[in-house]
Amino acid sequence: VLSRARYTIRSFSIKRNETIAVHATIRGEKAMELLKRGLKVKDLELRSSCFTESGNFGFGLDEHIDMGIKFDPATGTYGLDFYIVLTRPGLRVKKRKRGRSHIGSRHKVT
Numbered sequence: 514v515l516s517r518a519r520y521t522i523r524s525f526s527i528k529r530n531e532t533i534a535v536h537a538t539i540r541g542e543k544a545m546e547l548l549k550r551g552l553k554v555k556d557l558e559l560r561s562s563c564f565t566e567s568g569n570f571g572f573g574l575d576e577h578i579d580m581g582i583k584f585d586p587a588t589g590t591y592g593l594d595f596y597i598v599l600t601r602p603g604l605r606v607k608k609r610k611r612g613r614s615h616i617g618s619r620h621k622v623t
Contacts, residue, residue, distance in 0.1 A: 568622035
């Protein structure tokens with residue numbers, strides 16, 4: 514999913530409606546590989562403020578070069594944000610429109 518700029522910021526050379534970010538959902542082995550490489554850059558340590566009460570966590574990297582991705586002069590350097598959502602099967606019961614119900618505290622990932 515592409516994200517576009519809401520308004521022009523001349524100091525950053527960003528124009529209105531210019532594509533400035535990309536959001537992607539990655540699952541499976543490829544997700545585990547990227548997560549391991551990202552955590553290796555952070556020395557496998559994250560602050561407690563990176564974690565939510567439901568067990569999700571996120572962190573960011575300043576430069577993609579730290580992960581071993583080759584530098585491309587056309588794109589320059591860019592940062593990466595990781596956000597990992599941990600859920601168990603059955604969470605849809607809480608979010609669906611019809612027949613919605615509560616999820617017990619033992620079902621949450623902690």
